[in-house]
Amino acid sequence: MPGLTADSGNALVPLSPEAHVSVVYPLHHGLKPPISRLSISWSRGNALRVSVFRELPAESGDSDGEAGGKVVQVKLGVADGEVDDAQWRRIAYGSVSPFALLQSRRNSVLALSKMSMSSSPYHPDWWEYVMEYSKDISSLLDNAKSLPNSVIDDPKTVLKKVEEPTCLKAAWGLLEIFYADKESQAWLPEQIVDWLADYDILFSGTQATVHSKLVEFQKAIVRLQTIEDDPRYWEVITSALAVGWLEIVVKLLRLHGSYQLDQLSNRETENGLVEAVAILISKMPRMRPELEAGRLGECFKTKPDFIKAWEKWRAQITKLDCSSFWVQCDHRQTRDGLRNMLQVMLGNTNNLCTSTCHWIELYISHFLYVRPFTVGLESMHALAQKCIQLKPISSSHRLMGLIIGILGENTEVVLAECSRAFGPWMVAHAIELLTAGSDQAEIILQEERDNLGGISIEELHRLVYAQVLSSHALTWQIAPIYLTSCMKQGMGLLEVLLYKQPVQDNQMLLKTTEICRLYDLESISSSIMKIAGVYHWKHGRKGSGVFWLQQARDEFRLNRIAQQLFDFVGRSISDESFKQWEGLIELLGSESKIAGGLDFLHKYRDFKKSLQQVQVGKTTDAAQQAVESLISLMRNPSTPQRFWLPLLHDSLKLLSWQERPLLNVNQTNLLLNKLQELSMARLRPDFIEANLPPQALSSVRLALATNLGRAILEE
């Protein structure tokens, strides 16, 4: 598989060989030995669930009061020392908006180009969007706190204290320089110079660098009486010059003893030479559009202008180098030090090599003084190889692999390095820069591959990152953003992710269904709500169970639970406890279509209510209303058969109303028919006998017959 390490075979994610170092995780289970059995399974994310079982003494059973076992979670730490978990989450949250914005811009640009049938799929200003994205992401990678700037500017503080940058930000900066920042391609060498100035500190950890030298010297500087006598002074100055930190060089030069008022008179020539070098340094031509305030050098935007200035500047250096003033300078260290600096500025390879520490510093010094207009990655790569030969690296730094990959123009290597050194977040987000870099990279990354199951490398890495997000309880909600940007597998995995979310808590459930709503996954959301409904129902929360099943429009389950509810109603509904039911019945609504068989409850409640009024007021009107409810209940096919007799028994009073018969002939016939049906049903084995006095049936029958007689007479 191209782009991934060769030895990983068919693995989707390259496994780094360093991971084979064994780590010991102490387990605090607090159980008394002997432990008889261990069971290990994966929990959420990279946590292991270890179940520890004790061997119970056979004779005493479990009477010793100790637990028989315990479940412990072990978090397998793959912690990045530089960025902790909370910081990673902060980066993950922050990168959602830039990523989503870039995706939506890509989609609209693609839609536009389809309409206009233009040959190039992207807008000419596409890279501007990519650059904006890159800047947004880069701003997330800053350390949270910045050190307060010192108010007093100490002249002896040559090196300003800054918050230590992260390798992650340095890596992102490199990718931005090489792939996204199309506008500054012409000034690439200067960009790398700036990059090193910001991040040289990162290499100090493993070996000496110009930065570490400066830090050392900064500590010593206060104790030095005559700074120019110290060989370290000249060493540090030349090193800083070699990597182009001109401000520091000039600042250090101005600390030279010859500037002191009492010495100025007898060290005039010496001071003149120091100042001449300082001026030459501050006039150094730089091929870049601009410099920040306070930075030294003269900017030239175009190559011809720059070359002219460059030649002129070098001529000035050569002239100074050959001048006769050197002979008049008595201070040996100053003389040698300054001439060394001139050699550096003239690009003397030996001097550059001795004054730099790390190969990348040597590399930068070549850009500054030997080949300032190096263009083309090929020659840059060759130069890098040469520098590495001159200054071999003892231990590999994770940024080095990335730099070499970039210079080697090998997209797969760059990706693999990003993945190995910085993890899935980096790869998923860096791909956006890589695809913007060149058409060739775009083809490699977006081509669908059979060995990846028909998906592209781009999609693969987004899926991997989405999996990482999904495995944490706080970040799973942003995984859908990445999953939906994956054309082939994204939606399927999103469905799986949503199904896996817990339904016990309503707030979590609503957050899940909200995501379903955003991505038009109605079937998923209704399945989840069904699961939730059944869960709540089973845990005795009948109201919320019914609510969720209603939301899911699950008539089948509503009908099923209706049967259970009716059993419950048949047993428990007395006139007093009806108030308890009130809320549930309100929830069911009167004309709700998705109540299943439950609308019976609503009608039953209405009937009971009017019956209650009859008992209190005994008015014929109220009684008539109760009869209407009774008839509509008996007509309704959803009224369960087992309620027929109790209903009729409850309304005995209505059937034998004193003043006049309340039911007409038709109504009475209907009820008699129902009674007949009931008698037939009694013969069936699954008939459930209502909990009524034994003479209930006969008394209802008698009342109905009487009523029928009276009704016929009346008509």
Added chain:
Amino acid sequence: MATTKSPPSHSLQIHRLPQSQYIDAVRFLPAFSGLDRFAVLALFDTHSSSPSLQIHSLPKSTPPSLNLQSSHSLPKSTPPSLNLQSSLSLSSRVSSLSLSLSAHKPLIAASTFSGSLHILLLDFDASVQSEFSVPEKSLHVGAISCVDLQESGVECVSVGEDGRVNLVGFGDGSRLTYRRVWDSDGLVSYTAAKWASPTEFATGGFGFGLQWWDLRKPGGPVSQFKGNWAQRTTSGIVHSIDIHPSRKHTCLAGGSLGTVFAWDLRWQQQPIILSGVGTSEVATHSPCESEVWEVKYDPYMQTSNFGNVSSSRILPAMLCSEDGILAVVEQGEEPIELLAEPCAINSFDIDRQNPTDVICSLEWESIAILSRP
């Protein structure tokens, strides 16, 4: 996504403070000392799986009058910061948080998802003076959905999805007493509660239902509001209720589908809908279309036109929602959007003493503090 449209954004100050812990709830502590202002955060640390309750002090914002002339000449006033004062670890995550003043000392009631209730009495320096708690399974079966302390802080009502309504009292100051007001045996679930007067409170639940309770009339709610207004096919849940101390007859509720409505006890079955996508009439005005997690009357907006507000008009209210909106809605007016975040805003609180300031908790482990002009 993260753009604020309507408000005069040049004067609205927003500060986001990352916490690196999930924030379950956030509240301003009612002012009890003139010098400091405190906020209570219910946090959950996912790394160690430990929930906690933290009290932070945050500097008071400078009044706008002092800021006027200095807007250009001086560097910006120092951004607000949260400074941890005291922290208390809990056994389970906080499901609801309610604060009040009792004998001039702040009182915090925190209910948990495991069903326990914790009541903290704070001292004048915001340290915990005494803590009382009711263990799990004694008040509710399962989680407590919502707790609300009385304004005077004598009693606390707790409701749950198990359908129970409990009253917790701490009259004598040494221990808690509790009694069950109602048990619907799971037939009705309650998700929100709010006191209206020392004897009356409102609860809310599924199907946009609201219940009115009067302790003088035991045996169930004295009044119920049906949520099925307008022939709707989808329904929702009430997540939050607010009742204005000067208008105890009106119950303001916020819930699913961006819904905010008011139920006036004097016009029982006709709700006044302030926002929501479920109904056609206000759908165009609705600032959000997802779950409204919290709703509160906004005392800041009220001052602008207090003179001509009739008692039937609903006062302006602030809401926060799952789709990341913090907005003020007013009857018959366009909503004012204060914050539009790419993630959910789960809870917010308005500083009672200084109603220009709003604190809210964001899904992505951070706190936002807003200062309105």
